[in-house]
Amino acid sequence: MALVSSLTPVFVAVLCVVIAFVLRSFQKTKTTSKPDSKSTREARPWVDEDLKDDTEISSKDNEDDEWVDGGEEDLPHVPYTPTRYPPEEMLERSQQFYSLLNQRRSVRFISPEPVPRSVIDNVIHAAGTAPSGAHTEPWTFVVVAEPETKHKIRLIVEEEEEINYRQRMGDKWVKDLERLRTNWVKEYLDEAPYLILIFKQAYGILPDGKKKTHYYNEISVSISCGLLLAGLHNAGLVTVTSTPLNCGPQLRLLLRRPANEKLLMLLPVGYAAANATVPDLKRKPLDDIVVHI
Template structure:
């Protein structure tokens, strides 16, 4: 120590502590990097909406029909006289206005050609970048239907009894349904609709499925209209917490997530529905 001048000691100590503190601070800085992916703090919640740019969904504003430049062809159109347009639109509304969510479904078989046609109709829906990100799993096998029922009733019972807070349980007392879903056994067909949350390029890389949930929901809207048009009934269900188990049961890949389950058939003889009204046109439409 007696060989070192005070100045040299000072310089060495400063260097040592500097290096030590930098080694300590390094991981902190590395850890901070992922924060760049968080939403910018200046986006006020009231100003956020589904048209904000999302990292995964931002590339499609008009729903481009393909990612390749494709040939354009003349559009051929069926135009009706005005009087017929009014009549057709009125009849379509009246047909759909008879649709109700029916929970009492007969075990009578339905023609499978009709099921094919309603799913083909659903498949005409537009989708972000023409990705057509939907898979319709049609379950007719009684054993598989029963397994689906077991999974849903098991999860639903836990939902009802454990996962819900006291407010939720109180709210649900008003409803007449519980976790017993008899229609999952009796309906001749269950249609499980999966959204493909991403796709795969030929090289195996993930491809983005823009607006996949909205696209598949639009397809479900067309499916509901097609079922009503064919004289079949269903009820729109979104089984809570059952998606992963049902996906595994049905051997669907991990990029597919359950969006909806529709039990499909004829109504049972004693089917009832809640006596409810729909909003009137002036409650849902504003003209500018």
């Protein structure tokens, strides 16, 4: 008994080391096997679901990793002489451009009146002139005019948005939203004559079936969306910029887009409703956004 008692500290020490080792191994396995999906799940809950579509893609491929200056392919060069304007005309054109775009607002009240499809096509064609990483042009614009599909989109968006509000987001997000009038009823998804869903192509498929990374696809497609928004406004149409949380995979399947495409934005498009209103917000003055050196 005395022997057992004197051995107790040794036994305790050995047991502790064994337990510590087991616990550490367990934790290590847990952290090294899934660090990205874990952190992704915490940081971007809805992206995680989208990743199920292409588990072969490494996070390196899936992230926007490298940007190559736009449009410099290994092609013969040709002279380029863009239109030049005298200084006064430049000034006037730049002033008019600002005045035009400064009238643009995000509008949730969209008239169901029909809009010529060729106008939408022209604006998308213009959006497709955006620069892109290594000239990959990694965008697909899905234009939905069919009422039934629009309604299915609405149901998907509203359902997921309600879940987001109620469950997924932290206090901070909900608190930020409280300041906003946003709610998860999106009538405009039925009413707008067109819904434009903009997909970014995370990678391309080469003729041999291999995947080709699209560097900086999200930035490229966002730039393209900038041109799209300018073009819609220039044509007298309105929209509201939205990125429906968590809906990417469902909407991708509904619209039968391939697995390399991820939803970036959803824009309801049409004329402003006759009684359209917008929040009375202001934009920052120029001096708050520009710094001269």
